[in-house]
Amino acid sequence: MRAKEIKSEIRIIGIDDSPFKKGKKQKVLVIGAVFRGGKWLEGVLSTKVTLDGLDATNKIANMINKSKHKGQLQIIMINGIAVAGFNVIDIKKLYEKTGLPVIVLMRKKPKMNEIKKALKHFKDKQKRLNIIEKAGDIYPCGKVYFQCYGIKNKLAEKVIKISSTHSLIPEPIRVAHMIGSGVILGESKGRV
């Protein structure tokens, strides 16, 4: 992606999961909000992934690839590297499967020692850690942090800034979060 392609109405899909009950084996609703930059919603996609599973990368890639919006989409934004517990997203694979650059947005800088601790009960913890680690360097941008793949970090920063029109969080992610929690809980709650 080149700088001149980043217009204020760049089509972004923002992805976030929904609230779920801990412990119980279940499918968790994941929302994709198709936005024109930080301006308005053009479409809503959804899929379901396994709590603490490893199917999120494929499920999200399929959700995007089969969408009527695919041809216009220019970038994927995810709220954190994992959905539905520790269903970690392989952003290189997601880029390869969709052909779209990926930005992982984080409100706080993740602490690797805490992640390792949380993963210790997983039999395949090393596999999950590898996916997290290969997501690459973490960059600051205003009050948030991000990782990216298929796009240079300076351009990713520009996309984050262009789309953060109503809060510190890019609008496609903020809205995906509200939809997921509003549908599951009856009212959207909590910060992204």
Next chain:
Amino acid sequence: MRAKEIKSEIRIIGIDDSPFKKGKKQKVLVIGAVFRGGKWLEGVLSTKVTLDGLDATNKIANMINKSKHKGQLQIIMINGIAVAGFNVIDIKKLYEKTGLPVIVLMRKKPKMNEIKKALKHFKDKQKRLNIIEKAGDIYPCGKVYFQCYGIKNKLAEKVIKISSTHSLIPEPIRVAHMIGSGVILGESKGRV
């Protein structure tokens, strides 16, 4: 509601139902999209109502009354007088229960003889017809039509125009429709 209260960022809740399979007795997801005028989404509410039941008025009133957005909301917009099949909404009762004026938006002018035909298999068809008929006069506004309660039709027209920022349909209703169909079908489809 007075004319001076209708600002471009007036807080509106747009309500629409979600796709469902005909015939099967079921609960149908209803979405409330809390908007600042036609500009941006502030919250998502949801409830479930019975297909062809008569619980929509109470369910929607409760969804609104218990919301943290209640204090700021100034108007309710519904996509048509019924949700979930023929679960007709009593707009006078909805106004009385919430204290908020109600606008019913319609893409086409409804034909009473077709409605009567569709209702003929309902044992309580007269009750449902009464609710529909007491919703009052139908006014045109651009290419859409509306009914209203608790607000004068000229002011309702102003609210519809202010909030129709990206299509012929007010943004709160357009987005509620996209959320409902995106969550149920996997991708938002169909016109409002």
